[in-house]
Amino acid sequence: MPRTTVLVPALVLALLLAEGGGGMGRASAAAAELTITAIPVPELKAVFGRVESRTVVPARARIGGTIRQIGVTEGSEVKEGQAIALVVDDKLALELNAAEAKIKELRSQLANARTELDRNQQLLTRGVVSQSRLDQLQTQFDVAANQVAAAEADKAVIAQRATEGAIVAPATGRVLTVPVTLGSVILAGEEVARIASGQYYLRLSLPERHAADIKENDTVLIGQRGLSPAKGGDRTTARPGRIVKIYPEISDGRVIADVEVAGLGDYFVNERTLVWIPVGRRAVIAVPPEAVTTRHGIDYIRVASPDGPLDVAVILGETFPDNGGTRVEVLTGLKDGDRIVLPGSTK
Template identity: 35%
Template sequence: MRRTRALRTALGLAVALALAACSGGQPPVAPTARAAAEGRLVLQLRTVQDLKPVSAELTTRDMAEARSRIGGLLVSLSVKEGDLVRRGQPIALVRDDRIGLLTGAYDAQAAAASAEAARAEADLGRIRTLFDQGVYAQARLDQAEAQAKAARAQLSAARAQRAASAELGAQGAILAPADGRVLLADTPVGSVVSAGQSLARITAGPPVIRISLPEAQARALKPGDIVRLAPEDLDGQTSEGIITEVYPSVGGGQTTADVSAPRLPVDAVGRRVRAWVSLGQRQALVLPRSHVATRYGIDYVALVRADGSAGEIPVQTAPGPSAAEVEILSGLKAGDVVAPAGATR
């Protein structure tokens, strides 16, 4: 019995020595401790762009107004909101019956002036013949020539008045001032409209994001600057644009600028868009999103203590310089060591 126990003890010591020799004399490292040490970061201040949220709207470079040039009755409106139109396309008709009556009166005046001019020309021909035969004196011929000239002038004036009246009536046809989409056409047919009244609003030019910000901060804007955009507000088409124009006028203490971006949607002109512009640089704590865990609307970060253990603490975050990063606003400081999310579990 004693010999059997001694044999078992010797066998156990031999196995232990063999395992120690295979491991190089070092004790095995626990897998959980090794995983906790991986991915740790030391927070350092980093220079980032100072982004400011601004008011932005999806619109077009210009807006065209299809206005009535004469007053009268709207007899037809052939477009509605959302229709695409081409420049010069007839979209509405305004008619004033008084213009038609006035044109008729000018027609009659032109006909009377034409008859008077024909009579004066005939009289001048007869008098010139009799003058050549010595019947009439030079004074009579000069008088006939003056009467014929006056009749021709009256005919020209009557025809010009008639043409002007006809042109005024033709101005009742309202044409699209530009290629684009109809945004507003809310005047019902049969309405009385006045000269200069807008009957349709039409987009003109390429789509842009128009931003506004206080004039004191707008001094930092210049063409070519990058503007961050919320892609979810633009059907996921784009996430940034470039300032193409800063308008020199200031209204209500606000400066306006246009931002161009590829694949901007044009089906919802006037849509509000979230945008951020850079007003300079500042120092910030930036952390990868993989190191932040969110539960019940609260962000947590695994902070590594001096003894090497990690514990979660709540932090306040904001969008970082890129989609894969967040900015730490409070809860951590430069020099803190953080572990990836879930390292404490």
């Protein structure tokens, strides 16, 4: 027999030993074993949640007039009481002038009534005029004094209306819309700006078939910003949130739920983000990711058997967090009660 015919079978045998029997052969004992049991995990459904503000308050004009100043734009941060626009009514200046002229007129009448009253008081002491005449003059003086007080109050009302041309922010928050422009004419009560003043939250719209599966205080997972799965990430990188309210009315086959989550203050109002919500539970076979090895595009898990460890080909599912770590679901290849061999130093 030629020498080459002896070397070829020996080389094939060495390769088979090095690869552990092509993924199904026996392997030497590993350092640790883990018994696999089916564990219940939440059945999660991926939906899009919309960022909303708990309260949106309008900043309204208190008087009618022409807008002369606008100090904010969409996206501006404002503080409660901050002046954001100015409305000017030119008629108020004319009304103030008229009120001032009226006050001067009434003050002249009051001065005249006072002079007449003082003169008749002196004549009464001399017995020239009667007491009834003095009482009549006293009444005229009181009427004139009251008229001056009323005119001054009317002037104060007009002055107050002039100061109400300054439109202030009703609450601290972010300006969403400014539906007016400089020079536009508005009436009292019209909206000048809308301000998102409340805490941000996520609003979910779910199919009606999940109405009985979701509950208040359930934990949900919120992805990163971005509509695509590439930007939104997966469940392992998601952050938790909590369902705080489920609305009892179902509209157009959708049930509405609100989710509270920290750190949404830098989001846009009405921005959508990926959310995973629990809609049930299922039993899965899951293993630590380090128990899986991949060779030639096929995933293997080493399973303990009476004849020694065997590499079993498996099909993997999704990865999910578990007790501070992660687990990967095994769809086929393992069953409840199998003992897997974790990688480690061989004995």
